[in-house]
Amino acid sequence: MTELTLVQAVNRGLQQAMRDDPDVLLLGEDIGVNGGVFRATEGLLKEFGEDRVLDTPLSETGIVGTAIGMALYGLKPVAEIQFLDFIYPAFDQIVSELAKFRYRSGGQYPCHVVIRTPYGGGIKGGLYHSQSTEAYFAHTAGLKVVIPSTPADAKGLLLTAIHDEDPVMFLEPKRIYRSVTGEVPDGDQRIPFGKARLVREGSDVSLFAYGAMIPVVSEAAELLAQEGISSEVIDLRTLVPLDEDAILASVEKTGRAVVVHEAARFCGFGGELSALLAEKAFYSLKAPIARVTGFDTPFPYALENVYLPNVERVAHAVRATVRSG
Amino acid sequence: MSSTRAKGPTGAPSLETEAGLPTEELLPAYRLMLLSRATDDRCLSLQRQGRIGFYVPASGQEAAQVGAARALRPEDWVFPAYRELGVALARGVPLETLLDQFIGNSDDLLKGRQMPNHYGYRQYRFVVASSPIGTQITQAVGAAIAARRRKDPIVTITFFGDGATSSNDFHAGLNFAGVFRAPTIFLCENNQWAISLPRTKQTRSPTLAEKAAAYGFPGVVVDGTDIHAVYRAVSEARRRALAGEGPTLIEAQVYRFGPHSTSDDPHRYRTDAEVAHWKETDPVKRVRELLVQAGLLDDAHDAALVEEARGLVGTALAAAEKAAPVAPSTLFDDVFATPTPRIAEERAEYEALVREGVIKP
Numbered sequence: 001m002t003e004l005t006l007v008q009a010v011n012r013g014l015q016q017a018m019r020d021d022p023d024v025l026l027l028g029e030d031i032g033v034n035g036g037v038f039r040a041t042e043g044l045l046k047e048f049g050e051d052r053v054l055d056t057p058l059s060e061t062g063i064v065g066t067a068i069g070m071a072l073y074g075l076k077p078v079a080e081i082q083f084l085d086f087i088y089p090a091f092d093q094i095v096s097e098l099a100k101f102r103y104r105s106g107g108q109y110p111c112h113v114v115i116r117t118p119y120g121g122g123i124k125g126g127l128y129h130s131q132s133t134e135a136y137f138a139h140t141a142g143l144k145v146v147i148p149s150t151p152a153d154a155k156g157l158l159l160t161a162i163h164d165e166d167p168v169m170f171l172e173p174k175r176i177y178r179s180v181t182g183e184v185p186d187g188d189q190r191i192p193f194g195k196a197r198l199v200r201e202g203s204d205v206s207l208f209a210y211g212a213m214i215p216v217v218s219e220a221a222e223l224l225a226q227e228g229i230s231s232e233v234i235d236l237r238t239l240v241p242l243d244e245d246a247i248l249a250s251v252e253k254t255g256r257a258v259v260v261h262e263a264a265r266f267c268g269f270g271g272e273l274s275a276l277l278a279e280k281a282f283y284s285l286k287a288p289i290a291r292v293t294g295f296d297t298p299f300p301y302a303l304e305n306v307y308l309p310n311v312e313r314v315a316h317a318v319r320a321t322v323r324s325g
Numbered sequence: 326m327s328s329t330r331a332k333g334p335t336g337a338p339s340l341e342t343e344a345g346l347p348t349e350e351l352l353p354a355y356r357l358m359l360l361s362r363a364t365d366d367r368c369l370s371l372q373r374q375g376r377i378g379f380y381v382p383a384s385g386q387e388a389a390q391v392g393a394a395r396a397l398r399p400e401d402w403v404f405p406a407y408r409e410l411g412v413a414l415a416r417g418v419p420l421e422t423l424l425d426q427f428i429g430n431s432d433d434l435l436k437g438r439q440m441p442n443h444y445g446y447r448q449y450r451f452v453v454a455s456s457p458i459g460t461q462i463t464q465a466v467g468a469a470i471a472a473r474r475r476k477d478p479i480v481t482i483t484f485f486g487d488g489a490t491s492s493n494d495f496h497a498g499l500n501f502a503g504v505f506r507a508p509t510i511f512l513c514e515n516n517q518w519a520i521s522l523p524r525t526k527q528t529r530s531p532t533l534a535e536k537a538a539a540y541g542f543p544g545v546v547v548d549g550t551d552i553h554a555v556y557r558a559v560s561e562a563r564r565r566a567l568a569g570e571g572p573t574l575i576e577a578q579v580y581r582f583g584p585h586s587t588s589d590d591p592h593r594y595r596t597d598a599e600v601a602h603w604k605e606t607d608p609v610k611r612v613r614e615l616l617v618q619a620g621l622l623d624d625a626h627d628a629a630l631v632e633e634a635r636g637l638v639g640t641a642l643a644a645a646e647k648a649a650p651v652a653p654s655t656l657f658d659d660v661f662a663t664p665t666p667r668i669a670e671e672r673a674e675y676e677a678l679v680r681e682g683v684i685k686p
Contacts, residue, residue, distance in 0.1 A: 025474070051474055057504055062463055062497030069467020069481075072452060073402070075474065077467075089493065096457045097464070105445055105453040106436040107659040141660050165662035194666070241665035 004184045007177035009151035010040045010116070013158035014078065016188055018048050021076060024162055027054040027063055028080030037082055038118055038177055060090035067113045068098055076162060077113055084119035084171060085128045091136075098167045099142035114161045114168045119147075120212045120262055121294075121308050122175035126301035132211075132263035132294065137169045138239045138272070144168045144193060145239040149214035151182040153237060156191030163190070173212035180215065194241035202232035205256040205318055208247065208273055210236040213260045213309060220314035229322055239269055247273065248281050255286035256321050262308050265293040287325035290317045344560070345553025346395055352621055354395060354415075354552060355612045356630060358387040361411040362609055363634040364420065365583065367642065368427060368441070372587040376646070377427045381442040383410040385550075385582035388608030389514050390484075391415045392555030393577070396563060397482060399450065402472070404465035404483040407442040407454045408514070412484060416449040420637060424645035436658065437651035459485060459492025462511065466498050469507040469566075480566040482510040482559070488519025490533050499574065503540035508566035510559060511537075511574040514549060516581035517603075521594035537574035549577030550608040552615075579608070653679075653686050 004012065017024045025048075026041060032055035035042030045053040056063050060081055067077040081087045087094070094115070101111035121130035138145045144166055148154040154172065161168040199214060200221050209217045214235050221231035232250050236243065251257050257277050259270035270291045277289055292309045300307050346354060365382040372380045383390065390411025397403070405412060413423060422434065426444040429437030435444060435453065445453025452461065452468075465483035472479050489495055490513060502509050513533050517524045530536060537544030543565075547554040555577055562573035580603035584591050591600075616622035622630075657664065657672040664672070678684045 054505075057497075057500050059497040059500065061493050062501045065460065065463020065494055065497060066467035066470065066501055069404075069464035069469070070471040071467075072464065073468040073471035073475070075471045092457055092493070093460060093463070096455060097460050100455070101453070102662070103659045104435065104438050104443070104455065105447075105659075106434050106438060108434060108447040109445065109453055110662065144661075242667065244666060 001183040001185055003181055004151045005178045005181050006148070006151045006154050006173070007038055007040050009154040009184045010158060010172060011042060011044070012184065013155040013162075014041065014044060015047070016155070017078075017159055017162040018044065018052060020188055023074065024076045024078065025052040025054065025070070026078050026080065027056050027067060029056060029058055029063070029082050031055060031080050036080060038174060040116070040172075041080065060087055061093050064090035064093040064098065064113070064115065067115075068093060068101070068111055071111050071113045072101070072109055078162060079113060079115045081115060081117040083129050084117045084133060085131050087117060094137070094143070095140050099140045102166070103142060110165055111167060112165055114170055116158075116170045116172060118174035118177070119171040120173050120175050121299060121304050122212060124301065124304065127299055130299040130304065132261065134169075134171055134239060135263060135267060135269050138269055142167065143240065145171070146193065146237065147171045147173065147211040147239065148237065149173060149176070149211050149235050150180060151184045153191060153197065155184050156189055157193070157237065159188055160190040160193055164193070171211065175212040176215060191237075193238045194243050195237065196243035196246040197235040197237055198246075199233035199235050200231065202230040202254065204230045204254055204322055205258060206232045206234060206250040206254045207258050207260060207314070207318070208234050208236060209260040210239070213262055216309060216311055217260050217314055220311045220318065223311060223315050224318055227319075229318060231318060244276060244280070247276065251277055251281045252284045255284055256325075257285070258290045258292060258314070258317050258321055260292045260309055260314055262294045264296045265291055266296045268293055287321045290321045292317045344557050346392060346556040348619060348621075350395060351612065351616055351619070354391050355616060355622075356634070357391045357411065357414050358609050358612060359630055359634040360420065360637060361387050361390070361414055363631075363638045364410060364423070367635075367638045369583065369587065371427075371642075377441050378429075379441050380427070380587045381408050381585070382581075382583035383408050385603070385608065386514050386516060386579045387411045388552040388612065389512075389549035389555050389577040389579050392552040393482065393484075393512055393559045396556050396559035398479070400477070400479045401563075402450045402452065402465070402468050402479065402481040404452045404461040404468070404481060405445075405454050406458075406461065406485050406489070407456065408486065409454075409484050410442070413444065413449070413451055416451050418446055418449050418451060419641075421641040421644050422446070424641050425648060428645050428648070429651055430645060430648040431651050432645070432648040433651065436655050459489040459494035459498075461485065462489070462492075462494045462498035463501065466502045466505070466507045466509050469502070469509040470505055473508055478567055480508045480510055480563050482512055484512050484514060486519060487513065487515040487517065487524050487527055487533060488522065489513070490536065491527055499537065499540040499572070502572040503542050506569065506571040509572045510562040510566060511572060512559065513574065513576045514579055515576050516579045518581055518585070518591075518595065520585040520589055523595075532576060534574055534576035542571050542573060544574035544576065546576045546578060549579035550606045550611055552608065552612055582607075
């Protein structure tokens, strides 16, 4: 075990996979000499050389299209997109190509690419360095969507992603890249997809969240405990595949659900969770499902703390839910 | 920029075969071209009869396609667009396999998932095509870099049309290929029309090939109706790629004799006179003349070959139409290597609806 920040854990995960498998290689902007704008790839160029850490021209469609070609040929490329906000030039490659290769070829052409990209607000990044658009990808058949919230999960889920057989969108909560530290197992310790993490056990209400919202929700749960409200906190870890069993079991126990994400509410992933609970846990619910999310505005610069869900908003929604039934 | 300018329809076939397609390969190439042409003719009418859903003809582009494919090795990887019938046939894909795909039957290796012409076969290193324009270009570059990393002495080649030179991935792909000196061949089949937009309105650039200069590697224009010219250009591009000299852009100037697809009527945007003008240099006719001049073909033999091609299409079609329809439950296969719980649940939901008689399978 080693004490690491989340971004260091990403780095160790990449290093581990590259040491274990010569087919793993990285490509992206400023990932080589510069070690990535968040330093996620620091030291890897020196250890593995230019053949395996490719500084690319500034083109997201070039990065993802090239990675797809490498994967079709049998390599295991891990592409870095500098910010999720800049991924859209590659959206065609991701949605039309990457997600569909296996299906459209009748299984002849699996296409395993991992796309790592920092997402989310809280770094004074304004419109174009802050968004959480995981729902676009979760909506697309053929993509797995993974969002870690701890250093151990960042490394363990990344190793699973790199050795998976399908394309994986690996969204990294940049707001907690360095603010969260934790013990991370050494070696090739993988964490399976589709298994939610029980962050805190509780009996009155279930709080569902992922990524950078986990520390916020955990703090709210702590505050609420002092008021006598027992919150269960569940970190989804992977949106696709989704651990429906864990979600339903928790709500069957608590009878109440609050869904938290920083993405905008309308058609956000919380809508899918709410629908799931309404369809499959309706008779366990004692109160309406609540969502605490970013607002349906573009992501602001000066007012990002107004936009982002915080401890107060989460706690307020939980109190209202517990009071209402 | 080296250049073998398309002469346009002068009617005079190139007799220069030095470093062109070897003479003994001319007749097999001609048969492939006839098969491609006959398949187009038959499939256009099959679509009108409702027996296949859609069709994209390649007529007029056979010399570019077969000539390019003949300059490749089986180990090379092809990243096609959806108009590469001649390439697929020259790679050895059986016609019946293609017709299975056009129909989308239970023998279709793509399991009925794609529109006609959007096929791909791993066995022939012919990557599965898609509809978005130009996306295969960056992918071909990635595969070429991967092959070099594995030290495999192969090239990748990607086919696309004149319209694709305006796509994002054309720019990104050529730029990446230049920077990484990828062993890739970019083969633009400039068939003069991107649905209704003429080549002159696609770009102000005098040629498409000269765009390569901006990416730091050579671009050449060849007469795509001259099978020798195409063979020579692709052979040289392949040699350069394997020698570590980097990529090449080849603009093969051809003409699309038919519609873009069965969904458009070319009379709305171009004249019969223009089509007739280009048909004077019909690539099939040009290869026929080469064979006659070489003493390898006479009228009777030619008529028999044309008939043979039609017969092969008929036989393959009859077999493909006998195959069972694709099984409904395969809808849920291949989304992921292993179905997620959600996909498994949706399959069960569908099967229950069938079992309960709510819907017919």
